[in-house]
Amino acid sequence: MNTFYEFGDQFKPMQVIDENGDVVNEALMPDLKKEQLQQLMERMIYVRTIDERCMSLSRQGRLGFYAPVSGQEASMIGSQYALEKKDWLLPGYRDLPQMFYHGVPLTQLFLWSRGHYQGGAMEEGVYVTPPQIIIGAQIVQAAGVGLGLKKKKKKNVAVAYTGDGGSSQGDFYEGMNMAGAFQTPTLFIVQNNQYAISTPFNKQTAAETIAQKAVAAGIHGMRVDGMDVLAVFAATKRAREQAITANQPALIETLTYRYGPHSTSGDNPQLYRNKQSENTWLDRDPLKRFRTFLEKQNLWSERKEEETINKAKDDVKQAIKQVELMRAQTVDDLANNMYERTTT
Secondary structure, three states, rough: OOOHHHOOOOOOOOOOOOOOOOOOOHHHHHOOOHHHHHHHHHHHHHHHHHHHHHHHHHOOEEEEEEOOOOOOOOHHHHHHHHOOOOOOOOOOOOOOOHEEEEEOOHHHHHHHHOOOOHHHOOOOOOEEEEOOOOOHHHHHHHHHHHHHHHHOOOOOOOEEEEOOHHHHHHHHHHHHHHHHHHHOOEEEEEEEEEEEEEEEEOOOOOOOOOOHHHHHOOOOEEEEOOOOOHHHHHHHHHHHHHHHHHHEEEEEEOOOOOOOOOOOOOOOOHHHHHHHHHHHHHHHOOHHHHHHHOOOOOOOHHHHHHHHHHHHHHHHHHHHHHHHHHHOOOHHHHHHOOOOOOOO
């Protein structure tokens, strides 16, 4: 059966460091330099700070739709860090951090949030599609992109991100089936943050895991502690290597949690979550865990953290200022971009 049993018995979540920042599986420890470990932490701190600022900007009406990411930093940053520049990203609407580190400027992400057409106009050499609003639709697209990479004999992968809600869509099964049938170099990363808006995971499927659904499609499947940035990196890197060397697609389920609401569009997480559950996941905070791990090796300090936070705040300030000085999108822009030839 095509599953990564070496990562654990029957889809047991793979983990490198525990909640106390201690290494629990030396065999899975990725070979990263000290500078790379620090960079992972910097990126997670940067994203957490950006997230807090974006929530405020959205409430002020200076940004449009925004889906918060705090709690999911390890899943997002760890997986993207394992990719190469020419790997294709097919993100969902919550996956702005991966897009940013794959080459999409902060100003463009803000334009996308505001509904400006230039938000989806990717620059040459940026291998990212605009974020998919339709739940799970990027899954089928990723299988197609992977097939294209295979036919062109490219040593790259297509990576689709979705949430646990996306795994309940028909497109999810169709995309995995196509990737399995054609053996495309495609990775399907499902960030299981436990809720599809307000619907808990156990009410979405009778399956115990999302990862086991890979078996039916004949592709590799694994579960990862999505609050452990090193485990996510290791799993993604391993899956990427096998996708390229053997055209083996893979499904990676990262077990994570979003600390905020589903989006700034109005849901109240207190109506469908309880404090006990939230506190359990707060104890697993990916930033707290990795910070402790680095501090034990004298690789992190309050000064480094403060510098990263200040840089993030400055970058947001400059980006939103630049966006607000740009010409607003007009109805004519919308019509000209929608139709080859406009009618009266």
